[in-house]
Amino acid sequence: MRKAQEGETVPTKIVVPELGESVVEATVGHWRKQQGDRVAVGDVLVELETEKVDLEVGAERGGVLARIERQEGEDVKIGDLLGVIEDAPAEEAPVAKGGVAKPAEEEEPVETGIKKEAVIAMATKAEEAGPKRMVTPLARRIAEEHGVDLSRVQPSDSAGRIRQRDVESFIQTRTGAAAPQPDEEPAPVSQQSPRLVPGAAAPRARLEERVRMSRRRQTIARRLVEAQHAAAMLTTFNEVDMTQVMQLRARWKENFKKQHGVSLGIASFFAKACIGALRQFPRLNAEIQGNEMVLKHYYDIGVAVGAPEGLVVPVLRDADQMSFAEIETAIKEFARKASGGELTLEELRGGTFTISNGGVYGSLLSTPILNPPQVGILGLHKIEDRAVPVEGKVEIRPMMYIALSYDHRIVDGMEAVQFLVRVKGLVEDPASLLFTL
Numbered sequence: 001m002r003k004a005q006e007g008e009t010v011p012t013k014i015v016v017p018e019l020g021e022s023v024v025e026a027t028v029g030h031w032r033k034q035q036g037d038r039v040a041v042g043d044v045l046v047e048l049e050t051e052k053v054d055l056e057v058g059a060e061r062g063g064v065l066a067r068i069e070r071q072e073g074e075d076v077k078i079g080d081l082l083g084v085i086e087d088a089p090a091e092e093a094p095v096a097k098g099g100v101a102k103p104a105e106e107e108e109p110v111e112t113g114i115k116k117e118a119v120i121a122m123a124t125k126a127e128e129a130g131p132k133r134m135v136t137p138l139a140r141r142i143a144e145e146h147g148v149d150l151s152r153v154q155p156s157d158s159a160g161r162i163r164q165r166d167v168e169s170f171i172q173t174r175t176g177a178a179a180p181q182p183d184e185e186p187a188p189v190s191q192q193s194p195r196l197v198p199g200a201a202a203p204r205a206r207l208e209e210r211v212r213m214s215r216r217r218q219t220i221a222r223r224l225v226e227a228q229h230a231a232a233m234l235t236t237f238n239e240v241d242m243t244q245v246m247q248l249r250a251r252w253k254e255n256f257k258k259q260h261g262v263s264l265g266i267a268s269f270f271a272k273a274c275i276g277a278l279r280q281f282p283r284l285n286a287e288i289q290g291n292e293m294v295l296k297h298y299y300d301i302g303v304a305v306g307a308p309e310g311l312v313v314p315v316l317r318d319a320d321q322m323s324f325a326e327i328e329t330a331i332k333e334f335a336r337k338a339s340g341g342e343l344t345l346e347e348l349r350g351g352t353f354t355i356s357n358g359g360v361y362g363s364l365l366s367t368p369i370l371n372p373p374q375v376g377i378l379g380l381h382k383i384e385d386r387a388v389p390v391e392g393k394v395e396i397r398p399m400m401y402i403a404l405s406y407d408h409r410i411v412d413g414m415e416a417v418q419f420l421v422r423v424k425g426l427v428e429d430p431a432s433l434l435f436t437l
Contacts, residue, residue: 012061014083016076019050023345026050027215028074028082030140035068038088046082047140051219053348054138054341057082064088073212134161138308138341142167148174163340164308220310227370232408235367238420241428242383242398245269248430260325266380267303268327270355272433273426274378275299275320278353281419283411284376285352293410302351302371303331306361307338313371314343315351359383359400368405375407376416378423 019026029047033039039059048055066086070076135143135150139162143150146167153170155162213221227233249264256264278285278299286295299320302313314334316327337343354371359382368379379402386399402423406416426432 011066012063012085013081014045014057014059014085016048016078016080016082017055017057019048019055019078019345023050025075025077025215026055028070028072028076029054030072030144031068033065035065035083037065039063039065039085048076049215050345051215053343053345059085061085062088075215136161136163136340136342139164139167142171146171161340165339214309216312217310223372224369227372230372231370231375233370233405234408234413234416235403235405236413236416236420237365237401237403238417238424240400240402240424241388242266242400244428244430246383246398256325260329262325262328262332264324265328265331266383267331267355267357268324269427269430269433270378270380270423271301271303271316271319271327272324273423274301274353274355276426276433277419277422280422281415283415284406284419286375286410287352287373288375288407288410289373296352298352300350300352302354302374303334304354304356305331305334305338307341309341311356312338312343312348313351313354314338314347315349353377355380357381365401365403367403370405370407375409375411376419377405379403379405 016026026048027050029049031046032044033046039045040062041059043059044056045059045065046057048057063085064087065083067084069081069083076082140150142148142164143153148167148170150162150167153162153166156166156169245266249266253264256262282295282297283293285299286293288294298318301316301319303316304311304313314337316322316330319327322330334343334347337347351371351374354368354374354377356368356377357380358366358368359380363381364384365381366379368377370377381401381403383398383400385396387394388397388399389395390397402420404416404420404423
């Protein structure tokens with residue numbers, strides 16, 4: 001590489017940064033700047049998709065994006081060259097008719113029918129328009145797929161950041177506006193229209209769409225298959241009478257929300273119940289490393305959250321030290337971040353046991369898949385009124401099926417069943433959580 005001459009600036013390389021613990025590869029997502037565009041320090045140049053989160057790579061210096069080396073959809077590794085920034089070309093001074101350069105302030109206005117004062121006013125107005133609004137990677141991708149002009153989308157949050165829900169709302173509004181009004185009269189049918197012959201209709205189009213899987217979606221697919229191939233996975237079921245929890249929530253929901261700013265859900269009850277059961281059955285809070293079992297005496301509970309690009313599992317660190325309010329607040333924040341693609345690598349790292357609530361989507365029963373290297377995952381389902389025997393009588397109770405998938409290599413069936421029974425007992429008598437945690 002040649003050395004820069006005096007007064008000359010060496011081009012700046014744009015490289016793939018550190019991606020986080022255990023993440024070494026990424027996929028080039030969307031280039032925010034195109035080759036030849038001017039950039040300022042801090043401008044977002046390109047988005048990188050990793051198996052966990054999307055990252056934005058910014059400009060470390062101002063200038064011009066001279067070259068783009070890796071195109072959208074290409075896989076890259078840490079340190080790979082993405083592009084190059086060079087100095088912006090100096091503005092050329094206008095030349096007078098005599099060939100002598102004239103100062104910019106003395107330049108004659110071009111005969112365009114617009115006065116110089118109007119041009120200045122227009123420039124001032126453009127400057128007052130301010131910087132571009134920030135857009136989450138997922139919102140930008142949806143906008144591109146549907147041909148949405150982001151300048152017409154109004155952000156819903158106070159920070160002015162356009163999110164997925166803003167783009168989807170705009171699309172729905174636009175679709176509704178384009179629909180024909182019921183009062184519109186149908187176009188008159190021509191008297192010369194030919195008669196339709198039965199069976200002579202044109203063949204129906206068989207449309208197909210090919211969409212590239214994001215790196216996160218590919219990782220989810222690979223890990224789910226690996227989980228089934230690597231572990232001796234088995235699932236056991238039970239059902240929980242949610243009467244006590246529902247009554248407790250109804251009695252305290254207003255005071256709880258007023259005091260903590262978040263609703264009292266069922267997730268915190270099951271998180272606490274799982275911790276109590278894990279203390280009694282520690283092999284479900286372990287992992288296999290070679291010929292050893294690593295029993296973990298801390299409780300980092302993963303909470304599966306649905307995101308537009310697939311399921312993610314942010315982690316409640318030291319959940320045994322958290323209050324009900326802290327758990328509910330954290331889960332609410334995880335859901336908000338997941339919908340906007342804002343979860344960090346640290347929030348997704350690790351975890352010793354996972355809880356997945358398919359009931360929020362209406363699931364009655366399922367067999368959850370392990371989240372390696374964990375050896376246990378609890379699946380929750382929707383609460384449904386059912387007739388159950390209670391002390392010799394049949395009563396209608398709010399019931400929920402729960403499912404525990406576990407790795408049979410280190411967890412015996414009896415142990416798994418007893419763990420699930422323990423969770424059931426703690427949830428059905430929530431006051432007992434006070435004496436077990």
